[in-house]
Amino acid sequence: MFAQNETKPPPDMKTIDPQWAWSPYQPDTRRPWNLARAGHLYRRAAFGADWNQLQRTLDEGPRRTIERLLAPQADVAAFNQQFDRYETSSAASNSTDALRPWWLMRMMQSPHPLLEKMTLFWHGHFALSGAKVKNTRLMSRYVQQLRGEALGRFDSMLTALSHDPAVLLDRDAGANRKSKPCEHAPRELMAGTCLGNGNFSEKDIQEAARAFTGWFVLKGQVRFIPREYDSDAKQILGERGNFNDTDVVRLLLKQPATPRLLVRKLYRLLISETDEPSDAIVEPLAQSFAAEYDIAALVGLMLRSNLFFSPVAYRRRIKSPVEFTLGIVKGLEATVPAVRLGRDLADLGQNLYEPPTSAGWPGGRHWINPATSLARANLAFALLSPKKPYEGKLDPMAVAQKHGHQTGEAAERFLLDLFLQGDVETTVREAVLKHKRSEPSQELRRTAHIIVSLPEFQLA
């Protein structure tokens, strides 16, 4: 459906004209605004869509939909305040196990799913381990910080997180004395967060570590103790001065490598993780991003682009376990027990608040192997089962009937449109629809399970 009248992605990314790539997509007869593109937009800029959202998106067109995804009309602040309260109360339990379900519920119910998606992205970028921080309140506050700037400004986020107690504890910088500066924090900052390997020296790390001295985490609060601060001059990234932590952040943001690294990372999230973009594709975005570090502007530009709605991006990413399961849940217009879901997602390799390394989740092909494929199918089966552990919260037949598809076959076709926008090979479609029907409601659950277990559904 999507690729109708279109060519396959060019084998060499260098042949793509950056001007064309980042210009806003305008639907035309060759590249029409259709269900496949609407579904693609919701997979990338949200956690999937229900039928009404897809229909509304078709009516509104890409421009208005993207505006709505970036800044919805709903009272997002009130929603997030309510969930912040829930989360804060649960944080008293002193285990991130208590926080995980609330974040998943937020993802399921948020009127601003793109914000949650970006918060999850930044959680992978500024990856902390709850097991290492050992303070649920601090982990909760850290994710709230990420959410606060997830579509805001990267420079503000970086400044805030460089003093975040959870970040400092995770980076072994809970007591940063001038006699023994902590190098872990500046190393992560330079290698993983801002510059990337090859863009700094070991000396830069040692000098930056001196700039970060004096900061302590005491009783869950960050405190600056002047006598522990190394006030001597430092040489960092080619500049010399009496730099402190704020100066290091400023120096990092000045480096051209920082916006490039972030644009490439967002490219993997929003455009494609299969083809590495050329410098020519990255550079215009990196330059404009460096001006104000406005995340929403960068995300908006990518989402509106020709490249986003082209075969270069369509189904060119493997869904993370969170995206996979929430795609099913959102499509079937329900919420499911989040405590159990959190545990099942951890089994699939995406344990929220516990990324595997400081580099976050590697993603891509790492998500899929024979074991996780089977586990995904099993989780989908449990989600779609009428009984425990998910209490039968997902009811494909009820959703199909709600949207006017009363008979078994019509309901099955509806599910193909809902989950895959009908964009599957004819042979696959026939295979999905070709089986005996017993009790319609039960049979439709089985069909839904087959559909969400297809390779196409694993792709974003």
Add this chain to the structure above:
Amino acid sequence: MSRVPIAILCVILSLSTWQTAQSAAPVPPAARWIPQNALIAIDISNPKALIDLAFNPQIIAKVKSVPAYKQITSKPDVQQLFGLFKFLEASLGTDWPTALKKSTGGGITLAACPDDISLIIIDAQDGKMLARLHKMFLNIAKDDAKKKGQPNRVRSAVYRDVTGWTFNGKETHALIGNRLIFANKSKGLINMLDLRADGGAKSLYALPAYQAAKKASSTGTIASAFVNMGVLKHVPPITKVLANNQNPLATLLFGGVTEALQDSNWLALGLGIKGNTLSLHATVDGKTDDPNGAASFAFPDMLDKGALPNLVVPRRIAAMSIWRDLRAFYAAKDDFFPERTSALIFFENMMGIFFSGRDLTEDVLAETHPQVRIVVAEQTFAHGTPPTKLPAFAAVFQLRNPEKFALVAEEAWQKAIGLINFTRGQQAQAGMIIRQPTHNGTTYTMAYFLPGEKDAEMQIYHNFRPSLATIGNSLILSSTDELAEDLIDSLKKQRNLPPKALPSTNSVVELDTTALASILAANRDILIRNNIVEKGNTPQKATFEIDLLLTIIQNLGRMNLSLENRHSLNYATLQWTLN
């Protein structure tokens, strides 16, 4: 009418049949028509008493006053069901309770058999309208089947000269003389008809275990139940439950119960009603009175010995009084828990530290008498309320040598507080301060966390102000000073009139659901939050479910459960007084 599920019609039919006057000849006991392999059989010999209780105007008024009642009854399906009830009342010319009493007055028997087969046998009292009622339901079922394009769903067949019917292709039923028999599967109906034809020689009635259970449960009851433990304990999930568990606390609390069930062939239950109090008596034939048996720690060695009556304190939620010989229990730990787990090793190490190297079995637990009382009560807070309000709880031990052992316990307790403070300090968390206040002439020891300056600074740990007190030969170990002081008052009152032990009783549990509802209501927001994430409900639905639960608990009243061992039989009695 057509939207009312046909299964509901079937159940209503099974509860609403009348018997023709000419078929009033005596019928054999229902158990003669139930197969011997039935796992559970319930015999409601006096349904009228239950119907009177269910339709008690006070209870109905209470149910209607629940906010959720309106919400539930406004649903279209429920409204339709009410419409059906009204239609039936109009058609029968009587109100629903009267109709139920007349239709079931001869007794109701229910049975659960292997292969998920359920049986219901109803003996009606007044049968004049039986044929009319059956025809009415038959017509409704036929109309429904026709509308759904399945006219063959309602059908009949003759087996052993009896016409059996099905209204939905699954359930089956038949009318035989005074009796309606109903099965959820046709195989169940066939079994009943075979037993009827054979005179019930291989029926449940012919089983000696059934007769023994019937004898044990029938006196003064309106309903009794037989549980075929001989079969049931071999069902894998039950076997697993009855298998030796590795939880020491559960073994201590349920000592003797699991052993009795493991050894039993039957479990008999008898239900009685007096005013607004329901009494449920349970008896098992399993033997647990071997003085050398593993469970002997839980049974008084003399008939006149037993647990003490429960202690009474203000705001009490629950209380439990047990007879448990802790020394004997711990001495038998290798029989209960052959594996020396890391948890057990840790426990023994810690006890060695707290009790300064004394032998836990002979130098510590042997100092306590088997009479142990536990109390759970709602607590009040002088400065703010913690985010989660927990109840206070305490255990009262009877010491054999209080003069000698009270100080040993005090030393151990202070070491434990010191260890907690040290461990919390390692994690940069607040510690406790120990002091010795005097209450009602008794000086006791308590430890407390400094209160937060603001309400927002109250933490879960502010629920705990651990206290230790000794009154005469009673040692109080309490989670709060408030409960410790209430227990001091309670025990002082008993000094002049010491309570008498409850003979042969090894456990008495009391629960006041009004107090329980009070503390749950104090934690309503937390319960709602847990419901949202545990069940995946929206905040609105979670709020509805929790409020309904709180209302139900608030109105459940008081419950009292006691366990006894007399003449080689184990008895349990549950008394439930409705609010």
